Amino acid sequence: MEFCAGETLTAMMKARAPVGTILRGVHDLALKVREIHQAGYAHNDLKPDNVILETSADGAVRARVIDLGNCTRFGVSPGFQGKPEAHRHVAPELFQRGVGTVESDTFSLGIILRLVLGTYASSFPEDFELLHLARAMMCPDPHWRPRFPMCLAVLADNRDAPRQE
Template identity: 30%
Template sequence: LAQNSFDNEHLEKWELIGIGGFGHVFKVKHKKMGHDVAIKLLDMEGALFKEAKYLETSSSDYVLRIYGIYEGIPPFSKAKLQTKGIVTEFMRRGSIETLQKQLNCTPPVPLAFRLAHEVALGINFLHSMGILHRDLKPSNVMLSESLNVKLADFGLSTQSTSANTSNEEKAAHGGSLKYMPPEAFEANYTPSRSYDIYSFGILVWSIFTGEQPYKDALEFVVKMKVPEGQRPPLDQLFVENKEQLEELKTFICQCWEGEPSKRPTTKSMYSCNTFFSLHLRGKYQVIFNLKKKNKNKKQGLMSQYLFLIFLGMACTVGLSKV
């Protein structure tokens, strides 16, 4: 790997910010760089270098940037054992999941479209590099200071062996259960780009509703019902913008289609025509709705909403340049 090597010399103020199936993530102050970085300590060294390889290869505005590899003994370590980790840019605004918890409601429609659009651009880039993500979900979509998307957590990424979705490398069971396509529940399956397309459909549903799919469902129920065709409910999704978002509803259904071959291709998925047009049509209605919802909100939340309203207005300019 060509990245820089990091040790404890310039690192201070380790703060645990996340725990996942592959390890722990810390916010750490890098004194020489003058800002915070994120250090992900992985439980398995092989997984660490695999993820570092994907992050290094995936140099894009929509993929989390890697600074290098950490090797040392973290100050909190009781065992005093040498540990390795990945050093990446620190996303102060967290992830889409963080945003959902902060808002405690659906995001402004213009912002929701921009988030979905940029995730699609990130997926398209990964697929163009022959890489599958295989763990798309709100907590793995990081947000910059201006709420732009950065795809993260490539611990389950699988490198494609071909440009064809029908000829790709087999991989072990992976991904987050509620975002996995029905074919992934089979004992032996071949992961393909259509896996990410399905997950994207569920993710877009989550972005626009502010909810998690199958929130109260037990694991075995999800494994049984998803292959039978059950999906998150769409009936309450577009109550306020039904006419404007009908095209998006159709698009989501195409993405989470049970038959992989019937899902959109990567290129058609990231096509922005629908996102642009719906975003523009919904701008003023979004601002009106947010003002109405904010009447009974605490003053502490007002600054967040005002920022999002401003961002929603600005999106019409920013998106057209992507």
């Protein structure tokens, strides 16, 4: 097991790390999730405590996804039980004996993005593109969630979003 330098996304948001750092971290997180998907797996438990961000002196941000305990191959159920309200970061379909998919991780990434945008609300205009993206990613019906490549593109376009003045 490798030591991951940095702090959890939760800790960085609590410490009010610069919004640009957090947005670059969320974009890099999405790239890491894409790597998981390309290997044929769904993480199934993406949340701010399972993301470590490491920043470098030049402003680069590296995300690391941790806690792969609920990770499954696509098409396999992670076996979640209980009330979805207690696990709001988990896609609702996974509580109905659903299977891990790109769409289920898209939901969880949308929850993370919405938490970031809520924490830094004064930094963005009300109609900010990432707010619309987060809402779409959190759609209860997985068939209506945006495709992951589109999410990546919007995150890339906004990773250095200027602050609202």
